[in-house]
Amino acid sequence: MQFVRDRLNFLFRSTKGLILVAVAMIALETAVFGMLSGPMAEIGVRDVVVRALRMDLVQAEREGRIIILYHSIAMAVVAIESYMITGLLKMKEFYRAAVRVLVSIGYLMAMIFGMGFAYWGHNWAFHGLYIAGLTLIFFAGVLLTIGLWPWNKETYQPDKAYARTKKGVDMERVAFFATAATTLISAGFGAIPGSFFGNGFEAFLAENIIRYPEKTTMEYSVIGHLHIMLALIAIMITLIVGRWLNFKGILHKIAMPLIILGTIVLNLGVWGVVTPLEPVAHMIIYVGATPAMLGALMLVIFGWQKLIREGVAGIQKPSFLQKLAALVRDPLKFGPLWQMVFMNFTVSGIGILMAVRLDEIFRVWPAREERIELTGHWHVLSAIIATIILLYYGDMIGLKGKVRKLYGWAIIILSDIAFASVTLFEMKRLFITEATQQPLVNTVMLLMDFGLGMLLVILAMVMAWRLADLFKKNGRWTEELGQDDLSAEVR
Amino acid sequence: MKRLIGPLLAVVLLLSACSPVDLNSALPIHETGVDPQAWAVVPAGEFLSGQHNDPVTIEYDYEIMVTDVTVTQYASFLNTALADGTLHIDGDQVVGYYPGDEFHGAKHEIEITAADYAYVPLDDPAARITFDSTAFAVRPGYETHPMTNVSWFGAWGYCGYYGYRLPSELEWEKAARGSADDRPFPWGEEILRNNANFYASRDPFEDMGSFGSRTSPVGFYNGRSYGGYATLDSASPYGLYDMAGNVWQWTGDVYEGQHYRYLRGGSKDTYEMDLRVWVRNNATPTYFSPGVGFRCARGP
Numbered sequence: 001m002q003f004v005r006d007r008l009n010f011l012f013r014s015t016k017g018l019i020l021v022a023v024a025m026i027a028l029e030t031a032v033f034g035m036l037s038g039p040m041a042e043i044g045v046r047d048v049v050v051r052a053l054r055m056d057l058v059q060a061e062r063e064g065r066i067i068i069l070y071h072s073i074a075m076a077v078v079a080i081e082s083y084m085i086t087g088l089l090k091m092k093e094f095y096r097a098a099v100r101v102l103v104s105i106g107y108l109m110a111m112i113f114g115m116g117f118a119y120w121g122h123n124w125a126f127h128g129l130y131i132a133g134l135t136l137i138f139f140a141g142v143l144l145t146i147g148l149w150p151w152n153k154e155t156y157q158p159d160k161a162y163a164r165t166k167k168g169v170d171m172e173r174v175a176f177f178a179t180a181a182t183t184l185i186s187a188g189f190g191a192i193p194g195s196f197f198g199n200g201f202e203a204f205l206a207e208n209i210i211r212y213p214e215k216t217t218m219e220y221s222v223i224g225h226l227h228i229m230l231a232l233i234a235i236m237i238t239l240i241v242g243r244w245l246n247f248k249g250i251l252h253k254i255a256m257p258l259i260i261l262g263t264i265v266l267n268l269g270v271w272g273v274v275t276p277l278e279p280v281a282h283m284i285i286y287v288g289a290t291p292a293m294l295g296a297l298m299l300v301i302f303g304w305q306k307l308i309r310e311g312v313a314g315i316q317k318p319s320f321l322q323k324l325a326a327l328v329r330d331p332l333k334f335g336p337l338w339q340m341v342f343m344n345f346t347v348s349g350i351g352i353l354m355a356v357r358l359d360e361i362f363r364v365w366p367a368r369e370e371r372i373e374l375t376g377h378w379h380v381l382s383a384i385i386a387t388i389i390l391l392y393y394g395d396m397i398g399l400k401g402k403v404r405k406l407y408g409w410a411i412i413i414l415s416d417i418a419f420a421s422v423t424l425f426e427m428k429r430l431f432i433t434e435a436t437q438q439p440l441v442n443t444v445m446l447l448m449d450f451g452l453g454m455l456l457v458i459l460a461m462v463m464a465w466r467l468a469d470l471f472k473k474n475g476r477w478t479e480e481l482g483q484d485d486l487s488a489e490v491r
Numbered sequence: 492m493k494r495l496i497g498p499l500l501a502v503v504l505l506l507s508a509c510s511p512v513d514l515n516s517a518l519p520i521h522e523t524g525v526d527p528q529a530w531a532v533v534p535a536g537e538f539l540s541g542q543h544n545d546p547v548t549i550e551y552d553y554e555i556m557v558t559d560v561t562v563t564q565y566a567s568f569l570n571t572a573l574a575d576g577t578l579h580i581d582g583d584q585v586v587g588y589y590p591g592d593e594f595h596g597a598k599h600e601i602e603i604t605a606a607d608y609a610y611v612p613l614d615d616p617a618a619r620i621t622f623d624s625t626a627f628a629v630r631p632g633y634e635t636h637p638m639t640n641v642s643w644f645g646a647w648g649y650c651g652y653y654g655y656r657l658p659s660e661l662e663w664e665k666a667a668r669g670s671a672d673d674r675p676f677p678w679g680e681e682i683l684r685n686n687a688n689f690y691a692s693r694d695p696f697e698d699m700g701s702f703g704s705r706t707s708p709v710g711f712y713n714g715r716s717y718g719g720y721a722t723l724d725s726a727s728p729y730g731l732y733d734m735a736g737n738v739w740q741w742t743g744d745v746y747e748g749q750h751y752r753y754l755r756g757g758s759k760d761t762y763e764m765d766l767r768v769w770v771r772n773n774a775t776p777t778y779f780s781p782g783v784g785f786r787c788a789r790g791p
Contacts, residue, residue, distance in 0.1 A: 041762070042690070042691040059675035059676075059680070059681075059682075059767055060542050060543075060544075060673070060675055060767075062764060063542070202542075202543045204542075208771075211599075211749070211751060211773060213597045213598060213599065213600065213746075213748040213749050214748070279598075358599075359599055359601070363599060363775070364774075364775055364778070365774070365778075366739075366754070366772055366773065366774040366778060366780070367751070367771075367772050367773045367774065368761065368765070368772045433616075433617070434617070434760065434780050434781055434782060435512065435514055435615075435616060435617035435702075435781050436511075436512040436514070436616070437703070438512060438699065438700075438701065438702055438703030439507060439508055439509065439510045439511075439512065439701070440508045440509070441703070442507070442508075442699065442700070443504060443505065443507055443508035444508065446504070447504070
């Protein structure tokens with residue numbers, strides 16, 4: 001009994017255990033439900049999975065199922081970010097514990113009961129528990145926001161190397177606070193229409209109504225919600241990576257106000273879509289997104305400079321190649337920043353191109369082509385966030401030597417192959433006709449599946465290792481049990 | 492040498508993306524027995540529309556073609572209409588007059604003025620008709636396949652020429668779904684590979700290793716076996732064929748504030764989710780594709 005109690009204590013009461021459980025849950029869900037669409041459906045795997053797991057898939061409920069699937073994965077990601085924030089930042093113990101308890105119960109309920117409701121018939125008790133799970137996560141967010149309150153002298157930043165006000169208010173904490181607070185408000189933009197459309201279950205996917213010239217306020221709200229929530233998860237992971245890499249100095253002082261300003265303006269723009277400001281909402285969003293992305297750029301510059309500086313320490317006049325070698329020496333530290341840069345080619349750049357040439361190019365194509373671009377766009381952004389989390393997690397669990405390099409480079413290379421392929425697939429109509437596209441489609445689909453499939457295999461190997469480790473008396477888990485404070489690992 | 496294997500494989504893989512597609516590769520010829528000249532009557536009354544089954548009443552009987560317009564039918568139209576001056580050749584395309592739409596200046600709306608518009612391109616490699624400066628002909632093998640590479644104007648022009656019209660979205664949907672229940676597909680609740688021609692449905696006309704999906708002759712999925720390939724009878728409750736898959740079908744509605752025209756039914760190039768009767772696609776009226784065709788309606 002003590003054996004089980006110790007393991008459960010690690011998995012559900014320690015920072016790294018909680019993150020491990022959430023990563024494992026996402027991996028499991030992605031592996032199972034990833035077999036229901038795309039090429040897996042084409043080759044017949046979906047039918048086998050549906051029969052083997054006795055799923056009940058009603059055609060008219062596909063959109064609703066997908067919405068629950070996205071949400072259940074997103075909630076686990078929100079939980080991981082919450083564990084990281086509560087592990088990295090100073091916070092009263094009450095808030096740290098309450099946030100973790102609520103968010104853990106919340107995402108597990110949302111995932112288990114939500115998926116049970118969506119894919120295995122409609123047990124309405126499950127639906128209620130799914131909603132209850134989402135509600136708990138919201139309350140966890142409220143407590144997290146309170147816990148992050150930056151105008152508390154105990155959390156003031158004494159070190160002038162970091163962005164701070166004259167009085168000492170920690171600007172980075174303000175950025176965390178602003179992101180958490182606006183996330184709560186933006187959650188409402190999904191919850192309110194969710195309740196509205198849920199009454200009668202008229203679920204829809206935003207990408208399917210994008211061309212309708214007249215949209216209701218509730219429809220605008222849903223579109224705004226999905227955009228801003230993903231953007232806020234991305235901003236939060238940027239801040240987390242910044243703390244992990246001990247972001248400081250002049251770039252930190254420039255970046256934090258930019259991120260705070262960008263986050264607030266970005267939110268105002270998105271909230272504006274349900275107000276008479278709708279016609280100019282996109283402009284406000286661009287105005288907000290630009291400083292937020294510049295802030296992330298500062299982090300990338302800082303991080304890469306730091307990696308180079310540390311890597312060439314001891315070399316008097318390092319050459320360019322030596323600097324480059326230093327930069328890429330540790331894929332787990334280089335990777336998250338690289339993924340942020342790569343995102344510009346596969347997400348932001350595509351988004352900007354679509355925005356500026358929408359009517360001239362993209363809206364000349366059928367709506368279905370535009371839908372492919374839209375879904376590809378945010379799937380890649382979500383997956384990039386996931387890879388950044390996995391890279392940080394690899395560092396967190398103490399991967400060393402060749403395993404560290406293999407794990408890190410595999411995540412970077414495999415995911416980037418997949419993301420680049422998705423981007424080519426999205427944009428194929430720019431350079432190939434429908435009649436002649438099949439060889440290109442086959443190749444990019446193969447690369448996409450290879451990249452993502454192998455990534456899942458690597459994740460499965462790590463999870464298998466962690467599972468086996470739990471059976472050891474003095475396994476890695478016993479060390480991690482005492483490493484609750486992630487800020488102690490920041491160098 | 493071992494180090495070279497990975498990069499070499501990568502190069503081969505990338506080159507495979509650029510391999511040419513033979514659009515003239517041999518096409519299986521099958522007689523379906525379904526008459527493309529046939530019409531079905533859809534009686535007045537209520538049906539369940541859309542994904543969420545909203546009751547909608549169409550208060551008149553109307554007729555709709557049992558199959559998509561075939562390449563043979565369209566080539567015949569082109570020849571007749573070219574001869575009588577309804578259509579003419581402008582560069583690499585056949586053009587015809589369209590009287591234009593009311594313009595509302597809505598966001599993203601593009602004005603469709605009264606002018607000549609392209610019906611079909613003549614220089615597209617995927618074209619199913621040929622033109623020898625005097626007459627149009629069907630590319631051999633495609634006689635009973637749906638006419639594709641036809642713009643909304645070309646579909647509108649064909650139907651109007653014979654005194655028909657394109658069906659409205661609601662008319663199309665009722666014809667596909669019937670009025671008895673809320674079925675997602677014209678034939679019922681579930682879709683199997685031999686119900687319809689959709690992406691990777693493994694029908695005799697596709698080769699996913701080279702040219703990908705191709706259309707099937709109209710009415711192909713009627714329960715017959717073709718050289719060992721058994722189809723399921725997938726007619727709609729009113730006896731229409733190919734209301735799911737094969738080609739997207741232009742519908743006739745012109746909505747206020749938008750220039751887009753709506754397409755229904757999914758196609759050989761889409762997954763089965765797009766074959767559900769309520770799924771809408773849209774494109775500019777000048778758009779044409781190897782996966783887009785149409786059928787006409789008439790009455791009341």
